[in-house]
Amino acid sequence: MTIRAVLFDKDGTLLDFDATFGPAAHAVLDDLCTGDAATMADLAEIAGYDLATRRFSRDSIIFANATGDYAPFLAERLGIACDAALISRIDRLLEENSVRHAATLPGAEALLTDLAAANILTACITNDTESCARAQLATVGIDTHLKDVIGYDTGHGWKPDPGQINAFAQMNGLAPREIAFVGDSLHDMRAAKAAGVLAIGVTTGMHERAVLAEHADHVVEELGEVLGVVGVE
Ligand SMILES: [Mg+2]
Structure with missing residues (x-):
């Protein structure tokens, strides 16, 4: 056939993936942590993301998953609810910060x-x-x-x-x-x-x-x- x-x-x-989303992931973590460095380091580790190089590990939970698949892990560390508002906030930040780097x-x-x-x-x-x-x-x-x-x-x-x-x-x-x-x-x-x-x-x-x-x-x-x-x- x-x-x-x-x-x-x-x-x-x-x-x-790294070129397109590397800078955007930094912006998302920065926003979610409101600048708290220790929390940001924890979230980066959970996400499989290197804050210094702005690159992802090959087994990053962000790499192949939908936002709703990995957001619960970030929300748990932040002590906040993983609701539709959080998912749309992450999606909006990713789009705003990734499109120009595609x-x-x-x-x-x-x-x-x-x-x-x-x-x-x-x-x-x-x-x-x-x-x-x-x-x-x-x-x-x-x-x-x-x-x-x-x-x-x-x-x-x-x-x-x-x-x-x-x-x-x-x-x-x-x-x-x-x-x-x-x-x-x-x-x-x-x-x-x-x-x-x-x-x-x-x-x-x-x-x-x-x-x-x-x-x-x-x-x-x-x-x-x-x-x-x-x-x-
Ligand atoms: Mg892929």
């Missing part, structure tokens, strides 16, 4: 261009908010290639559940076997497998080949290799 759509995770797959990973734009030339649909399936994702993708100029952007708050659930992929398939009249999903996290691979689509792991983000290989149908080291995997030469 021919692949007719290739779906992409955003952070660590299309976009450089940066693609090598080969992202070329791959989207080549897939479009081969009449293959592309879309972004992310655990970020839809509005933040759309703004970042517009900043780096690749939004125009994408048929859709589906975030954790779009209304189809979020990874590792397959709802976002299933929704894209349904909206575009595609069978799972006509779709490939490219991502850097195990959430991505689990969502792809649950949806029954081709799972392609890429080593530009969270995990090395050996970790992804246990869960993926294919593992690539760089985005350009995806063309060969989906049969575009």
